[in-house]
Amino acid sequence: MNKRSIALLTGFALILMAISGGFSMGFALAEFTGKNLDLGLKENLIFNQGLYKIMLFGLGITIALDFLVSYGLYRFFQDDHKKLAQLSGVLRLIYTLIFGFAAIFLCADPQFQML
Numbered sequence: 001m002n003k004r005s006i007a008l009l010t011g012f013a014l015i016l017m018a019i020s021g022g023f024s025m026g027f028a029l030a031e032f033t034g035k036n037l038d039l040g041l042k043e044n045l046i047f048n049q050g051l052y053k054i055m056l057f058g059l060g061i062t063i064a065l066d067f068l069v070s071y072g073l074y075r076f077f078q079d080d081h082k083k084l085a086q087l088s089g090v091l092r093l094i095y096t097l098i099f100g101f102a103a104i105f106l107c108a109d110p111q112f113q114m115l
Contacts, residue, residue, distance in 0.1 A: 001075070003076060003079075006072055006075050006076045007072075007076055009068070009072055010068070010069055010072030010073060010076060013065045013068045013069050013072065014065075014069055016061070016065055017061075017062050017065040017066060017069065020058040020059075020061045020062045020065070021058070021059075021062040023055075023058050024054075024055045024056075024058030024059045024062060025059075028051050028052070028054065028055035028058065029055060031044075031048060031051060032044045032045060032048065032051075032052070056107060059103045059106075060103075062099075063096060063099060063100045063103065066092075066095075066096040066099065067093070067096055069092065070089055070092040070093045070096055071089070073085070073088060073089060073092060074086065074088070074089030
């Protein structure tokens with residue numbers, strides 16, 4: 001792959017990641033925690049199961065795209081400065097892993113269980 005195609009793929013992945021992350025964390029999660037506070041969180045989740053599943057799918061898409069962006073940024077900058085590209089790629093990957101673990105714990109939180 002040439003630099004232009006890597007840049008386009010990485011940029012497209014960043015745009016999709018912003019859309020899916022913005023929907024999942026900015027809209028869907030706020031629906032459960034900020035609206036209908038007279039209902040409990042568990043009742044909100046039971047009432048909006050479809051939105052909850054779409055939110056989880058959006059988080060998964062965001063994490064997968066974040067891995068792609070990490071690799072794309074490394075590949076784009078590796079010819080210019082290899083050490084700095086490796087460092088930024090590793091730091092971005094660590095950020096992605098931390099975000100992934102946070103999303104897993106969000107799904108595993110007893111408050112967010114629909115049973």
